Amino acid sequence: MKSVQPPLCPMEALLRVITGPWTIYILWVLSEQGPQRFGALKRLVPGISTRVLTERLRMLEHAGVVWREQAMTIPPAVTYGLTERGAELRGVLDKLGSIARRWEAEGAFVGTASAAE
Template sequence: MAKSARRGPYFCGIDAAMDVVAGKWKPLILWELNNYGTRRFAELRRGLPGVSEKMLIQHLREMEEDGLVHREVYRQVPPKVEYSLTEQGVSLNTALSSLGKWGTERMRRMGAEKVPVSVEDPVG
């Protein structure tokens, strides 16, 4: 099990789950890695318009500590770092897919705009 900075106590399972996906960007990072596979930092940043470099670094570190994301460092010049989902990350993304479908339906009912993505959105 990955070392985690957060260890409860938790009120319920939802509380424990929200602890690792808290914030706007973590679920979107999970979605990006799930749908596009292993990504370098710059690719993740381009895929998440509006995220700051500082916030992306912070969330990736926390997600790595929580065992959701694997960080692979290649010892080469120039340095290369890739991020991918762990088994736990894939499992959490699967759990979040129902929430994504609910959100897509809500957007439809509200007539809310959707930010265009480069490939078909598998959740909506």
């Protein structure tokens, strides 16, 4: 038995890609700091577990939002960066971000969760 879930929207699919606790943060870092290696990325997203970071990167890669480049050297070096699609996404996310900041200033998120504490 599976949950019902709204079926239609491609939007749901997109949101399922960009949401989840750390995803936007990762995209943000890749966008601001440029392409990063796995370890560096992990350090730049403090608190994330390898497991989740790996999973998110796989998912983003699969959706074509980030690219992955593996150098077959012996301590393997893997680098991740934003694709064109990722950049495109960032455009909208920036707009969303400016709304978010304004709303925050207006106090929209006060008790919504993730407030202080």
